[in-house]
Amino acid sequence: MSEAPAAPPTGSADTATGAGRLDLLLVPPRARTGWRVLTARVIAMCVVELQKLRHDRTELYTRAVQPALWLLVFGETFTRLKAIPTGGTPYIDYLAPGIIAQSAMFIAIFYGIMIIWERDAGILTKLLVTPTPRSALIAGKAFAAGVKALIQAVVVILIAALLGVAMTWNPLRLLAVAVAVVLGSAFFSCLSMTIAGIVLTRDRLMGIGQAITMPLFFASNALYPVAIMPGWLQVVSLINPLSYQVDALRGLLLGTHAHLALDYTVLVAAAALGIAAASSLLGRLAR
Template sequence: MSEAPVAPRPGSADAAGPAPDGRPDPLLTPPRVRTGWRMLPTRVVAMCVVELQKLRHDRTELYTRAVQPALWLLIFGETFTRLKAIPTGGTPYIDYLAPGIIAQSAMFIAIFYGIQIIWERDAGILTKLLVTPTPRAALITGKAFASGVKALIQAVVVIAIAAALGVALTWNPLRLLGVAVAVILGSAFFSCLSMTIAGIVLTRDRLMGIGQAITMPLFFGSSALYPVALMPGWLQAISKANPLSYQVDALRGLLLGTPHHLALDYAVLVLAAAAGITAASSLLGRLAR
């Protein structure tokens, strides 16, 4: 005597199948896992959001980092505007300086970003991230663009201070969008440079020493404080190889309307960011050992 068939339980594998209209039942059919290049954008955005969530718990960094650019504009900018010691082609020096201070403050935020990834290594967080399906390039890109968003917040503060001091800035939305892109790309490069150095030196103390050793040469070896034409020949050569110079040129051209080379500036910033992501991604495994 044959046994009566047993009806499948709701939610079991036997119950899975198409809905009455012929389409797969979303409650019973698991979603397909994204693989390859399709998962990269979502993973990058997820990593960026995770990094930015830290600002909700501690906003002290944003307040303290606003002090230095304010001092540069209030003291250095106002003083040299009165002295008229640096020729800027008819542009008031404080106006000329403001885009350079935006780039400087963004670089100073990003250049020590490698300390955070070393801390994550020491806390065991980095090892957990590396065993997930997330590609290393997505991890680095997410962190790099989170650094860019932090720098963008800092740029808004500097622009507000500059506007309060009477700097003649543009308020064209398209130009301000270009400013945001330049700030994010420049910060992405410098944060990746920091993470690359972290993958080489492996310790926070060494990274701090190297970071402090390269920040001021990068800053003074750019067009942030004075025109490139005033530099000696050897410093002009360094300035042309310095991504900060191209970021400053783009910011100055967009915010003040001075002569610029936007196509070259953005091309250099994109290539620098891509090279930085590639280098930092290749050393991420070494850092986690």
């Protein structure tokens, strides 16, 4: 008479499951690398910026004053004068995209002050000893500046709409506007952090920031067409990323002729070069 097959030991499956769970506790999870680190850092920095604005909305109100004055005073006055040729577009409509770009740049260009403050507070040193790549740290801060600039851009667009500026409300175009604002802000914040890595102090950075913001603004097509500029200023405008940002915003919001492929290529390249330059000087800033 044949014997019945032996039953498997009871609890063997449970034992294997328990061992697997124990391995998960003893072995740390694999560290995120590459684009995962960059994405996580960008999201974390953006969340931090949103939390700051949620706790203190004063910055939004105070920063809305200057673009409102530009549109109300400068825009309304030159619309009546008709002194600047804008191809049949009312001057206040022509000006609005330039003020959006200007507001975003003014927020981003002083972003290096924050990284110097983090250096002085010891926060930057702690960030640099983490396994996060320096490029991810800089990219996170750069696109966090883009979030703040994007909120400011929404405020300016609402002010312009109240003043009767004829803009598109196409969701896809507005999404492209948001991308242009974020890319431009990323470049100018990286420019600020690069300068911070060279001058190393807040006072010097504030002086240089104030010295370059208005020349960057006036040496662009934000206030007037490039065609009416003197020859040397046209050359400066061609190498100024703000000009390409304004061209993209004007084409998307107003429907005027724009070189969108070139504009976005320049903005992406400028942001990438800015991240690389600021990352290379981050270690010097932390010494």
